[in-house]
Amino acid sequence: MYFRRVGLASRPDLRESRETGGAGRMPVTDGVVEVAVPRPLRRVFDYAVPTGEPVPPVGARVRVPFGRTEVVGVVAGDRPGSKHRLKTITEVIDPNGFLPPDLVELAVWLSRYYHHPVGEVFGTMLPAVARRGEAARLRPSRCWLAQPEGTVDRAPRQAAALSALRAFGGPVAATVVRPLGIDRRALAALVRKGLVAEVEERPEYRVRTSPFDLNDEQRRAVEVIADAAGDAGTVVLEGVTGSGKTEVYMRAIAEVVARGGQALVLVPEIGLTPQTLARFRERFGGAAPLHSAEPDAVRFDTWLRCANGQHKVLVGTRSAIFAPFSDLRLIVVDEEHDSSFKQQEGLRYSARDVAVKRGRILGVPVVLGSATPALQTLDNAARGRYGRALLTRRAGQATLPRYRVLDVRGQRLRDGLSDRLVGVLDQHLRAGNQALVFVNRRGFAPTCLCTSCGWQARCDSCDARLTLHETPPGLRCHHCGRRYRLPDTCPSCAAPSLIGLGTGTQRLESALGAQFPDVPLYRFDRDTTRGPARFDAQFELLRRGGPAILVGTQMLAKGHHLPAVTVVAVIDADSGFLSADFRAPERTAQLIVQVAGRAGRAERPGEVWIQTYDPANANLRALVEEGYRGFAETETAHRREAGLPPFAAMAVLRAESAHVGACEAVLERARAVLREALRAGAGRWDVLGPAPAPMARRSGRLRFQCLVLASRRPALHAALARLEQAEIQASNVRWSIDVDPYDTF
Numbered sequence: 245m246y247f248r249r250v251g252l253a254s255r256p257d258l259r260e261s262r263e264t265g266g267a268g269r270m271p272v273t274d275g276v277v278e279v280a281v282p283r284p285l286r287r288v289f290d291y292a293v294p295t296g297e298p299v300p301p302v303g304a305r306v307r308v309p310f311g312r313t314e315v316v317g318v319v320a321g322d323r324p325g326s327k328h329r330l331k332t333i334t335e336v337i338d339p340n341g342f343l344p345p346d347l348v349e350l351a352v353w354l355s356r357y358y359h360h361p362v363g364e365v366f367g368t369m370l371p372a373v374a375r376r377g378e379a380a381r382l383r384p385s386r387c388w389l390a391q392p393e394g395t396v397d398r399a400p401r402q403a404a405a406l407s408a409l410r411a412f413g414g415p416v417a418a419t420v421v422r423p424l425g426i427d428r429r430a431l432a433a434l435v436r437k438g439l440v441a442e443v444e445e446r447p448e449y450r451v452r453t454s455p456f457d458l459n460d461e462q463r464r465a466v467e468v469i470a471d472a473a474g475d476a477g478t479v480v481l482e483g484v485t486g487s488g489k490t491e492v493y494m495r496a497i498a499e500v501v502a503r504g505g506q507a508l509v510l511v512p513e514i515g516l517t518p519q520t521l522a523r524f525r526e527r528f529g530g531a532a533p534l535h536s537a538e539p540d541a542v543r544f545d546t547w548l549r550c551a552n553g554q555h556k557v558l559v560g561t562r563s564a565i566f567a568p569f570s571d572l573r574l575i576v577v578d579e580e581h582d583s584s585f586k587q588q589e590g591l592r593y594s595a596r597d598v599a600v601k602r603g604r605i606l607g608v609p610v611v612l613g614s615a616t617p618a619l620q621t622l623d624n625a626a627r628g629r630y631g632r633a634l635l636t637r638r639a640g641q642a643t644l645p646r647y648r649v650l651d652v653r654g655q656r657l658r659d660g661l662s663d664r665l666v667g668v669l670d671q672h673l674r675a676g677n678q679a680l681v682f683v684n685r686r687g688f689a690p691t692c693l694c695t696s697c698g699w700q701a702r703c704d705s706c707d708a709r710l711t712l713h714e715t716p717p718g719l720r721c722h723h724c725g726r727r728y729r730l731p732d733t734c735p736s737c738a739a740p741s742l743i744g745l746g747t748g749t750q751r752l753e754s755a756l757g758a759q760f761p762d763v764p765l766y767r768f769d770r771d772t773t774r775g776p777a778r779f780d781a782q783f784e785l786l787r788r789g790g791p792a793i794l795v796g797t798q799m800l801a802k803g804h805h806l807p808a809v810t811v812v813a814v815i816d817a818d819s820g821f822l823s824a825d826f827r828a829p830e831r832t833a834q835l836i837v838q839v840a841g842r843a844g845r846a847e848r849p850g851e852v853w854i855q856t857y858d859p860a861n862a863n864l865r866a867l868v869e870e871g872y873r874g875f876a877e878t879e880t881a882h883r884r885e886a887g888l889p890p891f892a893a894m895a896v897l898r899a900e901s902a903h904v905g906a907c908e909a910v911l912e913r914a915r916a917v918l919r920e921a922l923r924a925g926a927g928r929w930d931v932l933g934p935a936p937a938p939m940a941r942r943s944g945r946l947r948f949q950c951l952v953l954a955s956r957r958p959a960l961h962a963a964l965a966r967l968e969q970a971e972i973q974a975s976n977v978r979w980s981i982d983v984d985p986y987d988t989f
C-alpha cells in the first residue's frame with residue numbers, strides 16, 4: 245500500500261473538499277481518492293477506484309482493504325494521480341454521496357483544531373449503524389395514535405402508556421415513544437386491543453402563532469438574530485432564567501420553518517425531556533429528537549430524515565451538531581455554558597464551539613443562549629466577535645430571587661445544616677411553599693472515616709476516597725463505579741467507630757426527613773432518577789404546589805420551572821469557589837444562579853441562602869451583590885492576571901498506562917517537542933508537567949498530564965501539529981490531546 249505521511253495542516257486539497265467535490269457530483273480524475281479510515285492514524289490513504297466505475301463523491305462511504313481486514317472509510321478528497329500500486333476500493337456504499345460537503349469540511353477542521361485522527365473524527369460524527377456501512381435507506385416511519393375512547397383495566401403499564409399517548413395529542417413517532425416513558429410491550433398490547441392504531445406519518449411542519457406578544461427586550465433579541473442571519477454571525481442571548489429565551493428561539497425558528505428551511509437546537513444532556521420536545525412540537529407541528537439514549541437505528545433514521553429535508557426542526561444533545569441537513573438555516577445552543585456540550589473522551593470537542601464553526605461554514609446564524617454564559621463566550625462578545633442580546637426581566641410577572649449569605653463560622657452544623665437554615669426552611673414550609681436544598685454530591689457522605697485511628701475507605705483501583713451510600717448500603721467509588729461492602733468495624737484497628745464525613749444528598753434527605761416528618765420529600769440525583777419520564781412526572785407533581793422539600797444535585801439546576809419553590813438553600817458553596825481547578829468558580833457560580841433560577845415564580849418571590857465559612861470570598865460577594873454579571877467581571881479580571889483562558893489558549897496532554905514510568909517518558913518527549921515549537925513562535929507560553937493527574941490512579945491505571953498554555957492560539961496549534969508528527973508514542977501508553985479542556989484538575 246502506498247500512503248503519504250502528510251499532516252492535515254499542509255493539506256489544502258482536503259480543505260477545499262467543498263469546491264472539488266460534493267454530494268452527487270462526479271469529479272473526473274483518473275480514479276484515485278483519499279479515504280479516511282477508522283484508525284487512530286493522523287493521515288488519509290489513497291485508493292484506486294475500480295476501473296470503469298464513477299469516482300465516488302467526497303463524503304461517500306467506501307469499503308476498502310486495510311491491513312489484513314476491510315474497513316468502512318469516508319472519501320475525504322480526490323486527486324489526479326496514478327493508480328499504480330494502489331489498493332482498490334472494494335465497494336462504494338454511497339455512489340450518490342452521503343455526508344454533505346459542509347460536514348466533510350467540518351471534519352477536516354475538527355481534526356486540525358482538536359488534533360485528532362481524521363478517520364476517527366468521521367467515526368465520531370456517524371451513528372454506529374452508519375459507521376458499520378449499513379445502506380442509507382429509509383424505512384417507512386411508524387407512528388402510534390391513541391383512540392379517543394376506551395380504557396384498560398388491571399394493566400397499569402398499558403393504562404399509563406394510553407394516557408401518555410392521549411396527553412401527547414397526536415400521532416407519536418417511534419423516536420418519541422421512549423422519551424415519553426412508554427413501555428414498548430404495553431404499546432404492542434394496546435395495538436392488539438385496538439386502543440392504539442399504527443399509522444404511517446410524515447411530520448407536517450407548520451408554524452402556529454404564539455399565544456402572547458413579545459416584550460421589548462425579546463423583540464429586540466429577535467431583531468439581533470435576524471441581523472445576524474445577514475452576515476452569518478453568532479449571537480449571545482443572555483437572559484435570566486424564565487426571561488423567555490425559548491420563546492425567542494421559537495420566533496427565530498418560525499421564520500426559518502415558514503420559508504421551508506431547517507433549524508437545529510442543541511440542548512444539554514438532561515434537557516431533552518418530553519416537556520421540551522412537546523413545546524417545540526406544539527409550535528411547529530413537528531420536531532425530531534436526537535440523543536444518545538435512543539437506539540442507534542432510530543438515530544440513523546432521524547439523521548437520514550434531516551439529510552433529505554423531511555425534518556425541519558431537530559432538537560438534540562451534543563452529537564446532534566453532526567447531523568446532516570439539506571437546508572440548515574439556524575443553529576441554537578441552549579444553556580451554552582453547560583458542561584455536557586464538551587465531550588470528555590475520544591474526540592474532545594465542544595459542541596458549542598463546533599456549532600459556531602459549522603454556522604460559519606454554512607453561512608447561517610448561531611444563537612448561544614444562557615442565563616449564565618461561559619466566561620469564554622462573554623469574552624468573545626466583549627471583543628465584538630459575537631453579537632449580543634439581553635433579557636433582563638422575567639417574562640410575565642415573576643421577580644428574581646434575592647441572595648442571602650449565611651456565615652456559618654463557629655457554628656455546629658448538623659448533617660450539613662445550620663440551625664438558622666433549618667429555621668428559614670421551616671418558615672417557608674409553614675407558609676405552604678416548597679424548599680429546594682442543593683448539594684453537589686450524591687450518596688450519604690463523601691468520606692468514610694474511622695474516628696479511632698483515622699483510617700479512610702479508599703478505592704483499590706483509583707486514587708480516590710469511597711463515598712458512603714445509605715440506600716442501598718455500601719461504599720462506592722464514584723470514579724470507576726466499583727462497589728464495596730461496608731465493614732462493621734474498622735479494617736485497620738477493628739474499632740466500631742466508622743463514620744460518614746461530609747454531606748451528600750442521601751444524608752440531607754434523611755436529616756430533613758427527620759426534621760420535617762410531615763412534608764413530602766423528593767430526592768433528585770443520578771441514583772434516584774432513571775429516565776427523563778419519571779423525572780418529568782415528579783416535577784409535574786411539584787408544580788401542583790403544596791409544601792414539599794426537594795433535595796438534589798446539579799440535576800435540579802437544569803430546565804425545570806418550579807413555581808412553588810420560594811427558598812433555595814446552597815449547603816456548600818466553598819468547595820466550589822475554593823477548588824484548585826481554575827474553572828471551578830465559574831461552574832459553581834453558574835450552578836448557584838441556575839438553581840436559584842428555579843425558584844420564585846409569579847406572585848411568590850424567592851430567596852437563596854448560601855452557607856459559607858468564607859463570607860468574604862470575592863467571587864461569592866460579587867455574585868450575591870451584583871449577580872452573575874458581577875461575578876463574571878471579578879473572575880475574568882482574575883483570569884486575565886493569571887494568564888488563563890480566555891486570555892490564553894490551553895491544551896492538556898493526558899497519558900495513561902499500567903506501567904510505572906511509561907507516562908512520564910512519553911510526556912517528557914512531548915514536552916521537548918512542544919517547547920521547541922513554542923520557542924520558535926511568538927507570544928508568551930508555558931508547558932507545565934508532566935505531573936501526576938489529580939487522580940493519579942484510576943481503574944488501576946497510572947495517569948499523568950501536561951498543561952500547555954499559549955497567549956496566541958496559532959502558536960498553540962502549530963506546536964500541537966508538530967507534536968502529531970513527532971514519534972513520541974510508546975506501545976504501553978495511551979495518550980491524548982485535549983484542546984480547550986473543561987477539566988484540568
Ligand code: ADP
Nearest residue numbers: 456457458459485486487488489490491639640
Ligand atoms: P427561558 O427559556 O428564558 O427560561 P421561557 O421561554 O421558557 O424562558 O419562558 C418562561 C415562561 O414565560 C414560559 O412559560 C413562557 O411561555 C412565558 N413567556 C415567554 N415570553 C412571554 C411573553 N412575551 N409574555 C408572556 N409570557 C411569556
Ligand code: ZN
Nearest residue numbers: 694697734737
Ligand atoms: Zn480504625
Ligand code: ZN
Nearest residue numbers: 703706721724
Ligand atoms: Zn475506583
